[in-house]
Amino acid sequence: MNNPLDALPPDLVRGMTMPRLSRRRALQVGGLSVLGLSLAACGIPGAPGSKLGLHAAREEITKFWTEHAKNTGQLNFENWPLYIDVGKGSDHPSLDLFTKETGIKVKYGEDIQDDDSYFGKIQPVLAAGQSIGWDIIVITNGIYLDKLVNLDYLIPLDQNAMPNFYANASPLVLDPSFDRGNVYTMAWQSGMTGIAYNPKYVDREITSWADLQDPAFKGKIGMFADIEDTPNSALCAIGVNPETSTEADWRKAADWLKKQRPLVRKYYQQDYVGPLSKGDLWISLAWSGDIFQANASGSNLKFVIPKEGAPLWTDNMCIPVHAQHPRDAMTYMDFVYQPKIATMLAEYINYVTPVPATQPLILADAKAATSKDDKEALTELADSPLIFPSQADYSKLHRYRVLDSAEEKIWDGLFEPIYES
Amino acid sequence: MGARLRARLAPYWLVLPAWLWLVIFFVVPTLIMLSVSTMTGNLLDGFKQTFHWSTYSDGWDAYHVQFVRSIVYGLVATVLCLVIAYPVAYWIAFRGGRHKSTLLFLLLLPFFVSFVIRTQSWNFILSDNGIVLSPLKHWHVLGKDYHVLQTPMAVVGGLVYNFLPFTVLPIYVALERVDPALLEASSDLYANKATAFTKVVLPLSMPGVFAAVLLTFVPVASDYVNATILGGPKTTMIGNIIQTEYFTNSDYPTAAALSFILMAALLIGVFAYARVLGTEDVLEMAAA
Numbered sequence: 212m213n214n215p216l217d218a219l220p221p222d223l224v225r226g227m228t229m230p231r232l233s234r235r236r237a238l239q240v241g242g243l244s245v246l247g248l249s250l251a252a253c254g255i256p257g258a259p260g261s262k263l264g265l266h267a268a269r270e271e272i273t274k275f276w277t278e279h280a281k282n283t284g285q286l287n288f289e290n291w292p293l294y295i296d297v298g299k300g301s302d303h304p305s306l307d308l309f310t311k312e313t314g315i316k317v318k319y320g321e322d323i324q325d326d327d328s329y330f331g332k333i334q335p336v337l338a339a340g341q342s343i344g345w346d347i348i349v350i351t352n353g354i355y356l357d358k359l360v361n362l363d364y365l366i367p368l369d370q371n372a373m374p375n376f377y378a379n380a381s382p383l384v385l386d387p388s389f390d391r392g393n394v395y396t397m398a399w400q401s402g403m404t405g406i407a408y409n410p411k412y413v414d415r416e417i418t419s420w421a422d423l424q425d426p427a428f429k430g431k432i433g434m435f436a437d438i439e440d441t442p443n444s445a446l447c448a449i450g451v452n453p454e455t456s457t458e459a460d461w462r463k464a465a466d467w468l469k470k471q472r473p474l475v476r477k478y479y480q481q482d483y484v485g486p487l488s489k490g491d492l493w494i495s496l497a498w499s500g501d502i503f504q505a506n507a508s509g510s511n512l513k514f515v516i517p518k519e520g521a522p523l524w525t526d527n528m529c530i531p532v533h534a535q536h537p538r539d540a541m542t543y544m545d546f547v548y549q550p551k552i553a554t555m556l557a558e559y560i561n562y563v564t565p566v567p568a569t570q571p572l573i574l575a576d577a578k579a580a581t582s583k584d585d586k587e588a589l590t591e592l593a594d595s596p597l598i599f600p601s602q603a604d605y606s607k608l609h610r611y612r613v614l615d616s617a618e619e620k621i622w623d624g625l626f627e628p629i630y631e632s
Numbered sequence: 633m634g635a636r637l638r639a640r641l642a643p644y645w646l647v648l649p650a651w652l653w654l655v656i657f658f659v660v661p662t663l664i665m666l667s668v669s670t671m672t673g674n675l676l677d678g679f680k681q682t683f684h685w686s687t688y689s690d691g692w693d694a695y696h697v698q699f700v701r702s703i704v705y706g707l708v709a710t711v712l713c714l715v716i717a718y719p720v721a722y723w724i725a726f727r728g729g730r731h732k733s734t735l736l737f738l739l740l741l742p743f744f745v746s747f748v749i750r751t752q753s754w755n756f757i758l759s760d761n762g763i764v765l766s767p768l769k770h771w772h773v774l775g776k777d778y779h780v781l782q783t784p785m786a787v788v789g790g791l792v793y794n795f796l797p798f799t800v801l802p803i804y805v806a807l808e809r810v811d812p813a814l815l816e817a818s819s820d821l822y823a824n825k826a827t828a829f830t831k832v833v834l835p836l837s838m839p840g841v842f843a844a845v846l847l848t849f850v851p852v853a854s855d856y857v858n859a860t861i862l863g864g865p866k867t868t869m870i871g872n873i874i875q876t877e878y879f880t881n882s883d884y885p886t887a888a889a890l891s892f893i894l895m896a897a898l899l900i901g902v903f904a905y906a907r908v909l910g911t912e913d914v915l916e917m918a919a920a
Contacts, residue, residue, distance in 0.1 A: 327881075477865065
């Protein structure tokens with residue numbers, strides 16, 4: 212347990228920042244882009260294949276963290292919108308507390324709209340061997356996290372600097388299937404993809420994915436322009452567990468989505484909650500926490516996990532290569548795994564918290580709350596299966612299908628045309 | 633090496649910056665993209681030049697609907713822009729008087745706001761239960777389920793709204809140069825107002841109209857922002873496809889091939905259009 216890397220296959224440990232290699236690669240790529248024509252002649256180089264063995268790789272990682280043993284006093288943290296606690300005004304109490312306790316100043320960004328476009332944004336910069344300017348980025352498990360790992364774009368974490376994580380992380384995010392041994396990631400929050408609807412326009416109980424195909428909602432149905440949530444939800448809809456699905460299942464799921472397509476108003480990126488509250492949409496694919504948050508600020512929407520089951524995902528903090536303050540990043544990532552801090556986040560974000568020890572703390576806050584509204588909201592939060600799913604809930608929730616590159620081609624070919632054109 | 637030779641070379645030296653600009657920022661990138669369009673591979677293994685020309689036919693097979701749609705939207709939006717822009721330009725040029733520059737400034741004023749914000753604001757204005765549709769639905773002018781957003785109407789409307797100034801300005805410049813004395817002369821020659829317009833003003837403004845059509849149609853046909861913000865599943869334009877292929881799917885060859893098909897289609901269209909209108913107009917337009 213001291214060094215989880217020991218137990219790992221070499222390909223997992225392969226990725227790391229290797230100053231010599233990355234510099235050479237930077238020169239390579241940089242030089243090629245300057246001499247555009249030679250680039251055109253030779254092709255665009257792919258990821259560098261590390262020739263180092265497991266032992267050397269482990270030593271390189273240790274060396275890297277020894278070289279970056281001290282905090283620099285600065286941390287640049289890039290996250291998704293509305294994904295952290297907000298205090299009076301627009302400050303973030305948990306970040307302020309972090310600065311107070313560690314002396315590390317935080318620059319906080321909220322520019323990640325979805326994984327694919329964010330990957331498209333940072334990929335050329337990382338490929339050119341440059342820093343993207345952020346020390347922590349938050350990426351959902353799935354195709355794009357796998358790509359970041361396989362392209363050696365993430366720095367393996369310092370396993371000796373994660374005491375809070377190993378003490379408090381829930382089984383859901385400890386040693387997860389998409390990052391065995393937490394080599395590259397620590398979870399930020401998890402959530403479910405289900406159905407949200409506006410009871411003002413939908414006058415019956417929604418229970419099934421089939422409700423997203425009801426012709427009565429024609430032109431008022433929202434879906435996601437997303438290569439994970441939309442296909443994996445469709446797989447659940449046809450009664451298949453996405454994790455173990457086969458190509459034949461994918462074809463059936465694609466047919467399900469094609470049948471639904473004439474009824475769909477729009478395939479949304481991130482902006483479906485507004486139309487849902489306004490009535491442009493009546494019913495939509497949705498993320499659990501979004502609906503909880505919207506209701507906290509006055510909307511009256513409902514969220515359900517359909518009876519056929521639903522996708523469960525985890526957003527992960529990770530450190531991109533060439534990050535300028537990797538130690539500060541490690542310090543912060545472990546910092547948020549203290550139950551006290553995780554509670555501050557959970558009470559605001561309303562997704563599935565990675566620290567189960569927050570539940571009694573939230574209840575304690577509810578008891579201590581002075582206003583009746585706060586008390587009710589916090590109690591509801593602590594009891595909500597969307598924040599603290601029960602074992603029965605988990606049996607209905609499935610991870611995304613993990614795809615190898617040949618499968619990914621088939622998957623993309625089946626599902627992309629449905630929402631892209 | 634006499635002074636005479638140097639004098640003869642001088643024009644070439646002077647034109648050099650323009651050539652360099654064109655080569656570095658147009659010719660080289662175009663060649664690179666041309667080369668990328670025939671590569672095969674993926675992000676992990678890299679892309680290799682294999683002269684895989686069938687990317688072009690595959691791209692056309694998969695996305696010809698979006699190509700045709702973009703051209704149709706482009707044509708409709710351009711015609712609407714012309715119909716709206718010509719009277720505006722005419723009015724400013726002939727009736728603007730001393731307020732001409734103020735009026736032109738007002739025309740450009742919306743441009744000082746980010747066009748993403750301007751387009752996004754139509755989402756509020758045209759919302760199903762928003763300030764426009766909700767009274768109309770209340771008075772039963774429109775059905776309960778009627779909506780504008782995510783329809784072709786919304787996308788074409790957004791395109792017209794965003795590109796209108798590109799249509800107005802060239803027409804205005806052409807009309808501004810029409811000497812009002814010519815109108816007096818035509819009325820001396822017994823032309824009524826309509827004849828004076830069709831026989832004198834309109835022909836003289838044609839170079840401006842030509843430029844306006846180019847400046848509107850070309851960017852409109854390759855636009856993707858309006859379709860992203862105001863459109864739905866049935867209004868995707870080829871610009872959206874190229875954007876997704878490039879930035880989301882990292883399928884650089886397909887994105888490059890689609891760009892070239894679009895470029896070829898637009899160039900052929902523009903040259904055909906120039907032939908029909910006559911080369912004289914093109915040269916005049918260039919001079920304008």
